[in-house]
Amino acid sequence: MAHTSSSPFSGAEPSRRPAPDRGRTLLGPALRLIHTGQAPTRSALTGALDVTRATAGAVTGELEALGLITVDSSPAGGGRGRPSHRLAVAPAGPVVIAAQIHADGVSVALAGLGGHLVEARHLPLPSATDPVRLLRAAAEAGAELARATQRRCLGIGLALPNPVTEPDGTALAALHFAWPSGTPVADLFAEEVRKADPGPRATTPLPSAVANDANLAALAEHRHGAGRGARHLLLVTSGHRGVGGALVIDGRLHTGSAGLALEVGHLTVDPQGRPCACGNRGCLNAETDPEALFVAAGRTPDPDRSVFGQARALAADPDPAVRRAVDHVVDRLGLGLAGLVNILNPDRIVLSGLHLDLLAAAPERLAAVVADRCLWGRSGRVPIVPAQVTHAGLVGAAELAWEPYLNDPQASAETR
Structure with a gap:
């Protein structure tokens, strides 16, 4: 897809997601729990999903095969009983590009699962801040990071300092840059991402999405910071x-x-x-x-x-x-x-x-x-x-880009 709608966020409990294929249905909820740190062990995941140990093992095995998580079979903690396996996001797994436009600059980073920014760069605004040139600056800076990494790149999310409508992805009241109200930022950004060429390890075309920066910061804090729980x-x-x-x-x-x-x-x-x-x-x-x-x-x-x-x-x-x-x-x-x-x-x-x-x-x-x-x-x-999350707007933009794969982890295999 060229771009997603500006707010595909969801956080429904795993037990509420009916599907004929129970195993595949559990992949997304399981990855989301590991991504947000709520399931650091297979035992914790088993309890959170309310499934058998065998089912949890099959789900984590498939997520590991997709290159999204690691499963450590060495004992996790001490105590009596059967030790549980440690679960963590794969340190060399795929990444997404996170980008943010501020009133006085552009920030970009690569981001793996777990809310971790791999690399962050903060750049000055271009001399011209019309929508196309400013969106191009964000797309090109992100694409440069994607070309330089050896990790697969699955998407790009952009945080903007103005309201963004759903589902069409237009910017309203862009007071910082005097953009015309109703500027189609989602479509324009998707086109600039396509032209920027994020490299051979990126999904083609690279999915992109845009949303308001405060919304994305809230999502980052809820999943990885002061808003947990x-x-x-x-x-x-x-x-x-x-x-x-x-x-x-x-x-x-x-x-x-x-x-x-x-x-x-x-x-x-x-x-x-x-x-x-x-x-x-x-x-x-x-x-x-x-x-x-x-x-x-x-x-x-x-x-x-x-x-x-x-x-x-x-x-x-x-x-x-x-x-x-x-x-x-x-x-x-x-x-x-x-x-x-x-x-x-x-x-x-x-x-x-x-x-x-x-x-x-x-x-x-x-x-x-x-x-x-x-x-x-x-x-x-x-x-x-x-707040606890550093660069919460960027972390939230990464959440926006990761969302399709948190919903359907098997979609990450399309570029392997």
Whole structure:
């Protein structure tokens, strides 16, 4: 296929997937459990799938034959009883390309199973940032990595800093680059990937998919980071510019009817606040991003350095005036989170980007603001935790590219 829809994510429990061929049906759920670290041994996999030891052995044997996992028959742990086999993703197994476009750069990496980035490169934006040239830069940088590796390359996923519709894969409100609303990013990216030539070890044509970066970061945190075990995970993040959010419910990314849900950046937290690029005032987007912190502190960032990096450093500055600015921004963030808690009732909130630094700077203040403005108050306090996944947007883009093979591992054999 030339490209997939922008959000094929699913996390249904294995027991809910009926199929006439039970063994093949179990391959995807088994690989997903190993990929996310939930089944480090064959015994754990047997219990998670609710199957016999023989069935689990057959499933892991087939996944090993596909080159996706390794099975170590040496004893795993000590204790009494029959030792279980260790299961792990294959260190020399296939990879996908993960790509991300930021407001001020392009990042690419190779990624194996298990949420591991094999190599990451961070490049400046090209001189022209129209859709075709910027998508071409991401495709060519990823293809260069694919040509250089000896591992099979199965697909490419791209994280974009704007909403992406489903299932057609068009970009709306691309405020960072002034792209025309409705730009067909999925089709354009697929064409640029085809022209970039990812090399002889890549699937031909190389499947590609695009999605919003906050959605992908939430997926990465749910599968590999601070969101593990949460049933209703809310992620809120502020990166280089603006604020994004996403919700994962029972392992599934909630994207709404057309992929546009959880645009939390445009939740109003101060009607008299700073103007937002969307045309409103006081959006979370304009009140809690890196620029907002500089404005509150009365500081001017160095134009020759990353504003995001400078804002992270500013959030830790002990100067009293900066502390007051941090408190101001934290209060606005708390108002936004409280409104989201009242509507969504998550069981965990993960903060990333600059919001992670604001949480570190004023954890008690942020929790108190959320509790005071939440319908359930302190009795219903929701844990607010820092993100754990490094380069979560890239890891999420890798998840997007891996998704077809997590659903059907045997599809990975087509390029062998």
